[in-house]
Amino acid sequence: MSLEYSLLGFLQYHPMTGYDLKKVLDESTQFFWHAELSQIYPELKRLEQKGCIESESLPQEGKPDKKVYSITPQGRNELHAWLAEPVDEVPAIKNQVLLKLFFSGTLQKDEICSQLRCQLEVQRALLKRFQQDTSQKIRSVSETESMTGPALMWEIVRRYGEAQAVMTVRWLEESLASVEQTAKSDRED
Amino acid sequence: MSLEYSLLGFLQYHPMTGYDLKKVLDESTQFFWHAELSQIYPELKRLEQKGCIESESLPQEGKPDKKVYSITPQGRNELHAWLAEPVDEVPAIKNQVLLKLFFSGTLQKDEICSQLRCQLEVQRALLKRFQQDTSQKIRSVSETESMTGPALMWEIVRRYGEAQAVMTVRWLEESLASVEQTAKSDRED
DNA sequence: CAAGGCATGTAAATCGTTACATGATTTA
DNA sequence: TAAATCATGTAACGATTTACATGCCTTG
Numbered sequence: 001m002s003l004e005y006s007l008l009g010f011l012q013y014h015p016m017t018g019y020d021l022k023k024v025l026d027e028s029t030q031f032f033w034h035a036e037l038s039q040i041y042p043e044l045k046r047l048e049q050k051g052c053i054e055s056e057s058l059p060q061e062g063k064p065d066k067k068v069y070s071i072t073p074q075g076r077n078e079l080h081a082w083l084a085e086p087v088d089e090v091p092a093i094k095n096q097v098l099l100k101l102f103f104s105g106t107l108q109k110d111e112i113c114s115q116l117r118c119q120l121e122v123q124r125a126l127l128k129r130f131q132q133d134t135s136q137k138i139r140s141v142s143e144t145e146s147m148t149g150p151a152l153m154w155e156i157v158r159r160y161g162e163a164q165a166v167m168t169v170r171w172l173e174e175s176l177a178s179v180e181q182t183a184k185s186d187r188e189d
Numbered sequence: 190m191s192l193e194y195s196l197l198g199f200l201q202y203h204p205m206t207g208y209d210l211k212k213v214l215d216e217s218t219q220f221f222w223h224a225e226l227s228q229i230y231p232e233l234k235r236l237e238q239k240g241c242i243e244s245e246s247l248p249q250e251g252k253p254d255k256k257v258y259s260i261t262p263q264g265r266n267e268l269h270a271w272l273a274e275p276v277d278e279v280p281a282i283k284n285q286v287l288l289k290l291f292f293s294g295t296l297q298k299d300e301i302c303s304q305l306r307c308q309l310e311v312q313r314a315l316l317k318r319f320q321q322d323t324s325q326k327i328r329s330v331s332e333t334e335s336m337t338g339p340a341l342m343w344e345i346v347r348r349y350g351e352a353q354a355v356m357t358v359r360w361l362e363e364s365l366a367s368v369e370q371t372a373k374s375d376r377e378d
Numbered sequence: 379c380a381a382g383g384c385a386t387g388t389a390a391a392t393c394g395t396t397a398c399a400t401g402a403t404t405t406a
Numbered sequence: 407t408a409a410a411t412c413a414t415g416t417a418a419c420g421a422t423t424t425a426c427a428t429g430c431c432t433t434g
Contacts (some may be wrong), residue, residue: 001421002285009292017265019385026292029291032284039422062430064386065398084300086307090315093286096191097276100201102218103198104272111273112342118275126279150294152371153301156364157291160357167356168349172298175345182341190393208413236400251402253414357430 003035003043004052008079013150015070019042027137028136028154031161034187040172044069052078101175112179122170134158192224192232193241197260200242202339204259207233216326217343220350232302233258241267290364301368309361316354323347 010024012014018040025035044067047053052075058066098118104112138158142151157160199213201203207229214224233256236242241264247255259267286308293301327347331340 001289002283005292006288010290012295017385018387029288032282032287032291034281036423037385038387038389038424042250045251049304054240059383064428066385067196069412079292080296081294083293084304086304087286087289088307088311089281090220090311091286093221093282093284095279095282097280098221098349099191099195099198099218100272101342103194103201103268103342105337105342106201107269107272107338111204115273115275118277122277122279137343139252148294149296149371152367153290153292154203156367157287160360161285163356163360164353171349171352174348174349175392178341178345182338183335192393206413207415225395225397226413227415227417249413252412255413261387 002033004047005040005079005082006033006035007040007043007162008045008052008075011069012076012079015056015068017068017149018064028156032157047075051075098143109179109182116172116176116179120169120176123165123168123172127169130158130162130165134161191222192228194235195222196226196229196232196236196266197241197264200258200260201265201268206255206257212368218346221346236264240264246317248340265266278314298368298371302365305368306363309365311353312357312361316351316358319347319351319354323350 001074006025006029007018010021011094018037022035022037022040025033025040044053044055046070048055051072053069053071055069058068072127089131095169097115101112101114104115135158138151138154142148147155195218196210198339199210205213207226209235211224214222214295228297233244237244237258240261242258242260244256244258247257249255249346255338286304289304290301293304324347327340327343330343331337336344
């Protein structure tokens with residue numbers, strides 16, 4: 001499982017609580033690896049039992065104790081082993097939009113086009129976020145203009161997200177043109 | 190759930206068995222929606238109970254009865270409703286390669302580069318498949334040179350796969366260059 | 379005063395994969 | 407003779423989501 005390594009990955013920099021982890025996850029890896037708190041908490045418990053992380057409870061008034069987790073040497077070893085292990089497969093995806101389009105051959109032209117236009121909006125907004133917000137966040141964590149390791153890698157995955165969005169917008173525009181060009185004015189069957 | 194509609198989507202063209210469905214799925218939607226037989230069989234049973242499909246058992250010698258499923262009018266309605274319903278969200282993905290890279294900031298340069306080169310090979314092979322095999326398959330089902338609805342939509346999703354692979358190859362090449370350019374000759378911490 | 383952030387979790391349900399079980403026929 | 411194809415499924419496990427449960431403090 002990869003959520004495990006995702007948590008170790010964040011904890012390699014500094015100790016954090018489950019709640020903190022959810023937040024940093026939402027701000028960075030969320031577009032290619034997301035998780036809910038209800039999955040994070042049990043996973044942290046499991047990692048602690050395995051000896052990859054340790055926790056310290058800090059009492060608070062009015063709130064439950066804050067449980068701060070830190071990575072152990074064993075945790076670092078397992079993280080490193082996982083990171084270095086090559087991924088020699090195509091990442092599997094599940095894409096509802098592609099699935100719907102694939103089966104839309106018997107739909108009316110305008111039904112297909114509204115689906116395409118809806119995604120076009122979504123993807124244009126996403127692209128903007130990669131180019132503005134995410135870019136800004138990365139610049140704010142990379143101290144000077146020269147990027148150190150972690151910031152460079154964040155920037156590299158951000159560029160993937162951006163390129164993916166650019167590609168998808170272009171593909172949606174071209175697909176819209178393809179569908180509109182087809183002879184069938186209405187339904188075809 | 191979407192596997193449900195995936196099965197209905199295929200059955201809208203002609204009746205099929207679970208085994209057949211697995212095969213057509215592997216040949217077409219597999220790159221954006223895959224499933225195992227152990228998930229397909231129970232799902233077909235559920236769809237039949239729901240009244241979306243009906244089955245007919247054809248006895249065979251030496252093998253279990255062949256259970257051929259056909260779509261019902263209700264099934265067609267539900268499929269159409271799902272297809273027409275707009276997807277106003279970014280499709281969620283889980284990408285191990287991005288996850289590993291994101292956390293590889295403290296790895297040695299050559300460790301990161303071998304990961305990138307491994308994926309580069311994988312993605313180049315994938316690209317070739319989209320450009321050759323898949324393209325060929327689509328041409329073989331679209332009778333003449335003019336594409337009818339279903340073949341056009343298949344071609345449109347194929348183009349997504351191709352564009353995605355092209356984009357990923359370019360991104361991997363550029364990332365490789367970025368990482369190699371960094372000052373740190375070995376480890377940075 | 380309602381909504382959201384802080385902070386922890388559990389329970390139930392769903393979705394998906396891997397392993398198991400059977401057994402004939404065909405291909406390498 | 408071993409592996410693959412045909413053809414059905416079940417069982418167990420693992421991963422993920424949604425709903426529930428508590429309770430204070432801050433912001434709009």
